[in-house]
Amino acid sequence: MEKTSIKAVLFDFIGTCLDWHSSIVEALPHELSEQARSRFALDWRQAYFDYNARRVSEGRPVEDFDDTQRTVLDLFLDQQPEIQHHFSPDIKESLVAAWHHQHAWPDVAPALHKLRHHRKLQIYVHANGSTRLQLDLAKSAGLQYDMLFSSELLGCYKPAPENYRKVLKLLQLKAAECVMVAAHDYDLQGAKEVGMRTVYVYRWTDDILEDQEAIKRARDAYLLDMSSLDSVIASL
Structure with a gap:
């Protein structure tokens, strides 16, 4: 070059x-252990990347960040029925909001x-x-x-x-x-x-x-x- x-x-x-991780771990339900919250945050983040990569490969238009996070969170929780009951609508919204404060x-x-x-x-x-x-x-x-x-x-x-x-x-x-x-x-x-x-x-x-x-x-x-x-x- x-x-x-x-x-x-x-x-x-x-x-x-x-440091997005600290904000998301703190916003996750505290009924989950700290280790479980950390793992959830890391896997949710990876799921976001995978979802966006698919959108890019399909030539789909840019989507609002919060809407993407809501969609990915719901899809991610569908794969973990054993903890779904901890995630009320209010907690889900607080998790989306947590991405705005880091x-x-x-x-x-x-x-x-x-x-x-x-x-x-x-x-x-x-x-x-x-x-x-x-x-x-x-x-x-x-x-x-x-x-x-x-x-x-x-x-x-x-x-x-x-x-x-x-x-x-x-x-x-x-x-x-x-x-x-x-x-x-x-x-x-x-x-x-x-x-x-x-x-x-x-x-x-x-x-x-x-x-x-x-x-x-x-x-x-x-x-x-x-x-x-x-x-x-x-x-x-």
Whole structure:
């Protein structure tokens, strides 16, 4: 890839920047053990990814994030009749609402500060989901970005190339001037296909079925947290 100065860093949001797991575990019925709640949260999250992947493969339009979560939750609970009685309509709605209130991973705010103030880079959220969701999450997590790009706003899901190209067009930037940072390898594969540089950040809550060694070989950088993100991006 031709050497080009980086001007912007695009972040996936939930999972990459935000600890969704803690919010969902807390919102789940406390009649379930903490271990059971953790496992439920991880499996529900994977079911969401699988559902969205099917929608993308079928060429279906973008769906409201909350509606998707309601659908996936009901489908997921149908497979677990032994615990269904714990999930009243109110608890289901509180679980959907919990996705709108998450804390940032502790390494994120310092990383964003370094990128913006030390490296003078533009920083953006570029994630699947709704704009309302992203606004709520940025506020609850106390994080500031230059712009929030949702799949709802763009009209298509990552990792479709069109999704990334629309962001590049809006930013009036070349792909080689942008870095995509994510804890989801499919996000980075889509970014790579349009010419962006890619940085993978490992989070134990995400990509639970992926081969991490294969990801290391495929990406421009592989990090265990964001503490060195600014220097790594500078080296690209």
